Amino acid sequence: MSKKIILTGDRPTGKLHLGHFVGSLRERINIQNSNDYDEMYIMIADAQALTDNADNPNKIRENIIEVALDYLSVGLNPEKVTLFIQSQVPELTELTFFYMNLVTVSRLERNPTVKSEIKLRNFNTSIPVGFWTYPISQAADITAFKANVIPVGEDQLPMIEQAREIVRSFNSTYKCKVLVEPKAVLPDNEVCLRLPGIDGKAKMSKSLGNCIYLSDSTEEVRKKVMSMYTDPNHIKIDDPGQIEGNTVFIYLDAFCTDEHFSKYLPEYKNLDELKAHYDRGGLGDVKIKKFLFNVLEEILTPIRERRKIYENKIEEVYNILEQGSLKARAKASITLKEVKDAMKINYFDDKELIKSHIEKYKNKGE
Numbered sequence: 001m002s003k004k005i006i007l008t009g010d011r012p013t014g015k016l017h018l019g020h021f022v023g024s025l026r027e028r029i030n031i032q033n034s035n036d037y038d039e040m041y042i043m044i045a046d047a048q049a050l051t052d053n054a055d056n057p058n059k060i061r062e063n064i065i066e067v068a069l070d071y072l073s074v075g076l077n078p079e080k081v082t083l084f085i086q087s088q089v090p091e092l093t094e095l096t097f098f099y100m101n102l103v104t105v106s107r108l109e110r111n112p113t114v115k116s117e118i119k120l121r122n123f124n125t126s127i128p129v130g131f132w133t134y135p136i137s138q139a140a141d142i143t144a145f146k147a148n149v150i151p152v153g154e155d156q157l158p159m160i161e162q163a164r165e166i167v168r169s170f171n172s173t174y175k176c177k178v179l180v181e182p183k184a185v186l187p188d189n190e191v192c193l194r195l196p197g198i199d200g201k202a203k204m205s206k207s208l209g210n211c212i213y214l215s216d217s218t219e220e221v222r223k224k225v226m227s228m229y230t231d232p233n234h235i236k237i238d239d240p241g242q243i244e245g246n247t248v249f250i251y252l253d254a255f256c257t258d259e260h261f262s263k264y265l266p267e268y269k270n271l272d273e274l275k276a277h278y279d280r281g282g283l284g285d286v287k288i289k290k291f292l293f294n295v296l297e298e299i300l301t302p303i304r305e306r307r308k309i310y311e312n313k314i315e316e317v318y319n320i321l322e323q324g325s326l327k328a329r330a331k332a333s334i335t336l337k338e339v340k341d342a343m344k345i346n347y348f349d350d351k352e353l354i355k356s357h358i359e360k361y362k363n364k365g366e
Contacts, residue, residue: 002148003038003146003148004036004037004039004149005038005041005149005180007040008028009086009141011048011049012044012045012060012063012067013060014063014066015215016213016214017212018296019195019203019204019211021214022187022195023187023194024152024153025071025074025076026074026187028040029075029076031151032076032081037149039331041081042071043141044084045141048137051130052123052128064085065317070214070307073303073307073310074303078320078323082324082328083321084321084327085321085325086141089325089329089332091335095140095339096136096140100136103136103162108133108135108136111159111162113135113159117131117134118132138159138162142182143182145328146179146335148181149183150183151185152184152185153187167179167180174342174343176342178335179335179339195250195254196247197247198247200245212225214303215303217304221293225292226289228292230246230289234285241279241281243279249278252271252291256271258270260295261274263298264295274291337349
């Protein structure tokens with residue numbers, strides 16, 4: 001029976017936010033606590049982050065610890081999962097180079113995730129090669145650990161499909177079964193596939209400045225929630241309100257439960273009742289924003305408390321990352337050896353090759 005191996009991670013370009021939480025972090029915690037896996041690797045993807053931040057390495061350097069603190073504060077347990085830094089596993093770079101020969105330029109150009117990210121960053125024709133080959137690097141990360149379960153957001157599906165193509169191409173080209181095809185796992189709640197920013201924009205993004213960070217203080221969260229985009233036509237309380245596209249209700253869909261109503265808004269049994277009242281009119285935006293604030297505070301308070309503990313143990317956090325990186329490298333080195341064996345570039349390990357050449361030139365001399 002095959003092992004269940006999980007790999008996921010984040011680029012250290014800033015602190016993690018609620019979009020990360022509902023899109024992947026919450027699912028990672030659920031998997032971790034279920035113990036329904038054999039190995040679980042969580043990567044801080046600094047090498048990938050440098051592909052579009054090469055001129056500002058200090059940004060990446062400083063955010064390594066921020067992401068690590070966010071991981072630990074949400075409840076990821078280094079005794080159950082392996083936390084590591086991508087650049088500290090050089091085998092990933094070597095695998096990326098080998099996989100480049102299996103992917104065409106036109107295929108990379110068709111990757112919708114890469115296309116949208118290039119547009120977002122205004123690269124136009126000045127695309128760094130490293131950024132352009134991002135999907136190949138991601139395939140190396142996944143296959144190095146023989147990961148077959150990848151918890152991701154919806155926008156990453158094209159990347160996983162490209163990784164699957166690379167696996168099939170490698171195994172077919174070299175007539176082996178070395179690499180394992182990964183499967184993407186999306187959040188159960190459809191709303192969590194792409195949480196919008198507080199300004200109502202399509203995606204919560206650090207670059208757009210529309211995030212609620214996991215490390216935000218109570219007052220920062222309150223201020224951001226109260227400034228959230230709702231229904232611009234809902235001017236008076238008596239006006240009927242629109243649910244669709246209303247950022248506050250999207251967040252309530254993603255975070256609130258019936259138990260939250262009994263605690264913070266007992267006049268309603270559930271979210272459906274709240275939506276119905278807002279839809280027919282007579283319910284103000286301030287009231288639903290205050291409710292959302294209470295819901296988010298219940299989630300974020302224990303995260304903040306754990307973060308404070310680890311902020312006073314920074315040396316321990318670095319030790320966790322160092323030990324995790326060593327463990328990840330040991331695993332990746334096994335896969336790299338198998339890849340080299342399949343490609344027949346294991347010259348010094350192939351005793352039969354050396355022996356055959358000895359015999360070849362020995363016979364030639366005779």
